[in-house]
Amino acid sequence: MTKTSSPSDATHDRNTIISVRHLRKTFTNSAGIDVTVLDSVSFDVARGETLVIMGGSGCGKSTLLNCLIGEYELDLGEIHFQTKDLIAPKNLTTMSADEKNTLRKRFGILFQSGALFNSLTVGENVALPLSEHSSVKPEVIDMIVALKLQLVHMLPHRDKMPSQLSGGQKKRAGLARATAMDPEILFYDEPSAGLDPVTSTAIDELMMDLSKKLAVTSIVVTHEMDSAFRIADRIVMLEKGRVLKIGTRQEYEVLRDAAPATLTTYEDQLMNQFLNGYNIGPLTNADGLSEFEKLITG
Amino acid sequence: MSETPSANSNRPPSLAVRTVSSIGELAEHRINKAHDSVSSVGGIILLLAQTLSWSWRSVFESGVRLRKKAIIEQMVRIGVESIAIVMIVQVFIGCILALQIAPTLEKYGQIGKVADIVAIAIVRELGPMLTAIVLSGFAGASIAAEIAAMVESEEVKALRAHALDPIHFLIVPRFWASVFMIVGLAVIANVVGMCGGLLTAWGVLDIAPSAYLDATQQALVLPDLITGLFKAAVFGGLVAMIACYEGLNVRGGAAGVGRATTVTVVKSIVAIIGTDAVFTAIFFTLGW
Numbered sequence: 001m002t003k004t005s006s007p008s009d010a011t012h013d014r015n016t017i018i019s020v021r022h023l024r025k026t027f028t029n030s031a032g033i034d035v036t037v038l039d040s041v042s043f044d045v046a047r048g049e050t051l052v053i054m055g056g057s058g059c060g061k062s063t064l065l066n067c068l069i070g071e072y073e074l075d076l077g078e079i080h081f082q083t084k085d086l087i088a089p090k091n092l093t094t095m096s097a098d099e100k101n102t103l104r105k106r107f108g109i110l111f112q113s114g115a116l117f118n119s120l121t122v123g124e125n126v127a128l129p130l131s132e133h134s135s136v137k138p139e140v141i142d143m144i145v146a147l148k149l150q151l152v153h154m155l156p157h158r159d160k161m162p163s164q165l166s167g168g169q170k171k172r173a174g175l176a177r178a179t180a181m182d183p184e185i186l187f188y189d190e191p192s193a194g195l196d197p198v199t200s201t202a203i204d205e206l207m208m209d210l211s212k213k214l215a216v217t218s219i220v221v222t223h224e225m226d227s228a229f230r231i232a233d234r235i236v237m238l239e240k241g242r243v244l245k246i247g248t249r250q251e252y253e254v255l256r257d258a259a260p261a262t263l264t265t266y267e268d269q270l271m272n273q274f275l276n277g278y279n280i281g282p283l284t285n286a287d288g289l290s291e292f293e294k295l296i297t298g
Numbered sequence: 299m300s301e302t303p304s305a306n307s308n309r310p311p312s313l314a315v316r317t318v319s320s321i322g323e324l325a326e327h328r329i330n331k332a333h334d335s336v337s338s339v340g341g342i343i344l345l346l347a348q349t350l351s352w353s354w355r356s357v358f359e360s361g362v363r364l365r366k367k368a369i370i371e372q373m374v375r376i377g378v379e380s381i382a383i384v385m386i387v388q389v390f391i392g393c394i395l396a397l398q399i400a401p402t403l404e405k406y407g408q409i410g411k412v413a414d415i416v417a418i419a420i421v422r423e424l425g426p427m428l429t430a431i432v433l434s435g436f437a438g439a440s441i442a443a444e445i446a447a448m449v450e451s452e453e454v455k456a457l458r459a460h461a462l463d464p465i466h467f468l469i470v471p472r473f474w475a476s477v478f479m480i481v482g483l484a485v486i487a488n489v490v491g492m493c494g495g496l497l498t499a500w501g502v503l504d505i506a507p508s509a510y511l512d513a514t515q516q517a518l519v520l521p522d523l524i525t526g527l528f529k530a531a532v533f534g535g536l537v538a539m540i541a542c543y544e545g546l547n548v549r550g551g552a553a554g555v556g557r558a559t560t561v562t563v564v565k566s567i568v569a570i571i572g573t574d575a576v577f578t579a580i581f582f583t584l585g586w
Contacts, residue, residue: 069459101461109459115452129460132363177460 016082017185017217018045018068019089023077025063037063038241041077050211050218052228055238056274056283061221064238065189068092068219069109070100081106083184105133108178108216112190114170116162122173123149123158129180148176151213152206168199175206179214186210188220192227204230225275229253237271245271338565342543345465349473349539352466368471369478376437376472377479381486383436384429388487391424392416392494400503409503413513416495421522425487426480427574430533433480434566438541441472442562445545446555454546464546473538480534481527488526521586529577536573537566 023041026034038060045051055061066072068079070092080089083106095103116125126145130136136144149155152172162170171191178186191207192200204227211218222228228235235252237244244267245252255268256275263269266282273281311319356364395416403409445468448454454464492514499505544558544565 071455071458101463104459104461107459109456111452111456111459113452115456117453117456118448118451128462132460132462181460 015047016044016089017047018219019078019080019082020044020068021078021080023064023067023079024075025060025067025072026075036241038067041238041241041243043236043243043246045217045219046234047217048215049233050208050220050231052232052235053219053221053238054223054228054235055244056223059238060241061223061238062189065187065219065221069107069187070095070104105129105181106184107187108181108183108185109187110171110174110178110189110191112193114162114167114174116165116170116173116177118162121159121161122154122165122176125162125173126177126180129177133181144180145176148180149173151179151210152176167194168196168203171195171203172206175203175210179210179216182214183216186216186218188218188222190222190224191220192222192224197226200224200227201230207231225256225277229256237274239270239274338543338547341547342539345469345543345546346535346539348465349469352463352470353474356466356470362466365467365471368467369474372471372475373479375440376433376475377482380433380436380479380483384432384483384487385490387428387432388420388425388491389494389497391428392420392491392496393498395419395424395491396495396498397502410505410509410513412499412503412505413495413510414517416499417492417514417517418522420491420495421488421518421526423526423574423578425491426484426526426530426533427570429480429483429487429530430537430570431567433476433483433534434537434540434570435563437476438537438562438566439559441476441538441541442545442558443555445542446548446558449546449548450551450555469538469542469546472542473535476534476538477531478534480530480537484527484530488523525577525581525586529574532573532577533570536569540566540569 021042023038024036025038026036029035041060041064043051053061053064063072067074074093077093079092081092081103082089083103085102085106090099090103092100092103116122117128120128123145126148127141130141130144131138134141145158146155149158152175154169154172154176157165157169157173162173165173186207188207191203195203207218207220208231210216218231220228220231229249229252232249232252234246234248236246237252247255252271252275255263255271258268258272260269260272260278260281263272270282272278273283352362355362396412399415400409400412403411403415445454448468454468457464457467496507496510496514499510500507541562544562548554548558550557
């Protein structure tokens with residue numbers, strides 16, 4: 001068992017697998033000016049749930065994902081993980097490189113482009129994490145690879161190179177690779193991006209199927225409304241680097257279906273506009289945006 | 299009539315102001331460039347240290363795998379595919395060198411010394427250096443483009459996400475493949491370069507091949523070969539490190555990939571010639 005540390009201000013139960021507290025991430029742009037992309041982001045992820053992180057372009061969704069997988073260092077805040085091998089939550093920001101790598105072996109990540117290794121076949125891509133991180137015999141690895149590819153209906157394409165695959169096939173192969181090590185947590189970066197509606201639905205169903213069969217916690221970053229409403233148990237809505245609302249899918253459905261005139265709060269009007277894709281509302285109203293900025297900056 | 303303040307503010311700046319402003323901008327640009335150069339030298343040194351550390355761990359730590367298959371694959375790619383180009387370049391260099399020095403030597407009645415000069419120049423200097431320059435354009439650019447494309451397509455990020463260190467996985471095999479293969483290529487370059495000199499001496503300068511070979515054998519001593527091959531190994535490592543550094547630090551999509559390859563070739567050539575000058579000075583001082 002790994003030595004652990006406790007989060008500073010979060011009530012932790014065994015059901016919480018990830019706890020994000022007061023996360024801030026700032027980048028310096030080419031003009032040398034600091035731009036805060038994420039600010040005071042806090043939320044919990046329950047074990048086994050599918051949490052969708054949603055928001056418009058440039059709201060900080062992908063940055064948040066990169067922070068969660070340890071790709072970016074945080075300026076402020078903590079991200080605590082409680083995977084099954086840990087007796088108490090452990091803070092990602094204080095982990096050594098080796099500890100981060102141990103944690104990453106409990107992750108699976110599906111990248112936006114699939115990010116398959118172009119010099120390897122589909123089968124070799126799926127086998128890579130297994131051959132690198134386990135002492136399993138090659139014959140057993142072959143069997144696991146076949147199993148994982150079968151799960152995503154890609155077994156017939158096992159010997160193909162990534163360049164021979166379509167966009168949807170690349171995502172499915174990427175999903176097989178992401179699940180190769182039987183992860184506890186699966187991260188998805190824009191899984192439906194660039195896919196036609198039918199393939200997009202197929203990928204969503206595959207995600208739900210895997211979630212059920214493998215009992216994994218899924219964190220999905222997307223701005224595709226249909227996909228989000230299909231797969232989410234809960235949704236975190238980001239706007240200008242801050243959490244606007246954390247709620248269940250049903251709560252968001254009520255908000256989406258409400259007539260704009262019936263919504264009283266500014267945040268509800270803004271989310272209603274975003275969820276329905278209206279071109280009139282607080283998001284596109286200069287005065288409203290200014291009010292919103294006042295609201296989020298306190 | 300006196301001018302209003304607003305009219306004053308609309309007036310274009312004077313020549314003196316514009317000159318000072320231009321000098322300031324130029325100085326800022328130069329300082330930024332110098333800063334970039336220093337940080338890339340630092341970055342390359344850091345990358346080299348990490349590469350050597352991973353190499354050490356791969357050999358001596360039981361849990362870290364030495365990626366022999368990947369090293370061999372890169373050796374084939376870097377070395378075998380460069381052989382033809384290195385040979386063509388070196389045979390011409392041998393010919394050119396013999397023809398360029400022949401008239402001067404003939405004036406002093408020393409035409410037989412062509413073999414000595416060609417042999418020493420090629421083995422100590424031109425063989426390793428030109429092989430490294432060919433390698434920078436051929437393998438260096440290709441390594442930089444490949445790694446840059448992997449960064450852009452999130453493959454490098456995917457490696458990290460799977461708890462695989464890109465330096466262990468990608469850089470170590472390319473570094474050692476480049477070091478090993480350039481030594482082999484430099485040996486081939488030496489032989490081919492001297493053959494180019496021999497052919498010219500035989501065909502144009504009427505020197506018998508046996509006399510040429512005897513003179514070559516007598517002119518060369520072991521330190522000539524060792525110092526030449528040592529320099530080649532260093533150049534190989536240098537090209538690999540610059541290419542990998544530029545590839546890993548790519549920015550700006552397809553245009554960035556193109557820029558990384560160009561910068562790799564330019565920096566490699568400068569680094570090869572600069573390092574060569576330093577080594578030549580050291581060997582000269584030590585009397586090697």
